[in-house]
Amino acid sequence: MKFVMSYSCGKDSTLALYKLIEAGNEPVGLLVMVNEELDRSWFHGADYKLLDKFSKALDIPLILCPSKGEEYHIAFEKGLAEAKKRGAEIAGFGDIDIENNRQWCEARCENAGIKAEFPLWQQGRSAVVKEIIDKGFCCIIKSVNNQLLPKELLGKALSDETAEVMAAHGIDLCGENGEYHTIAVDGPVFKQKLEFDLGEIMDFGSRSVIEIR
Known part of the structure; x- marks a missing residue:
C-alpha cells in the first residue's frame, strides 16, 4: 500500500x-x-x-x-x-x-x-532503542535536558555507549519525556548517508541544542 x-x-x-x-x-x-x-x-x-x-x-x-x-x-x-x-x-x-x-x-x-x-506500538521503549542501534541506524543526539543529561552527549551518535550513559542517569532510554532528541542521518532506509556538519552548542537554560546543518 x-x-x-x-x-x-x-x-x-x-x-x-x-x-x-x-x-x-x-x-x-x-x-x-x-x-x-x-x-x-x-x-x-x-x-x-x-x-x-x-x-x-x-x-x-x-x-x-x-x-x-x-x-x-x-x-x-x-x-x-x-x-x-x-x-x-x-x-x-x-x-x-x-x-x-x-x-x-x-x-x-x-x-x-x-x-x-503505528509500527512501533507497544514494542517497548528500550527495545525500540536497541533495534535502532542493532540495525545500524546513525542517530545524532541533537538536544538534551540539562537537568537530566550531560551536554557532552550532544553531537554523539546514539549507541550502546551513549545509551549506557543515559541509563546511568536514570532516564527513559527512548526520550519519550523530552529527555533528549535525535536526528537520524544514516541507516538501512537511507539511499545515501545524509551529509551534515555540527555547529555551535546553544544553551536555552533547561535545554541545550547543537546545530546540525
Missing part, C-alpha cells in the same frame, strides 16, 4: 518508516510539520535546507506543513489530504505507547479519510 510518513527526522519516525517499507509499503511523502515563526521543523528543529537533505538522502518527497501552534492540527490534516491525492491510503507514525498521542493521530487521519498505522 502507498503511505505517507509523519516524519520528525528523529530516530522513532525513521525506524517506523523503515518498518513500513520492509512490510512492502510504498512511501509517497514525508509529512513534516514546520514552525512557521522559526522556519524549522517542530520539535527537532530542522531547517528547510536540512529537510531537503533528508528528502534526497531518503529519496522520498517532502510534504511540508507550515503552521503556528494554534492551527497545527488543521495544517496536519491538510498535509494528509495532499498525501491522499498522491495515492496514500495509510499514514505512518512513530508513536510507541502514549495513548493520547495515538488518539490525536487517529483523529487527524479519520478527518482526512486515511488509515493510521
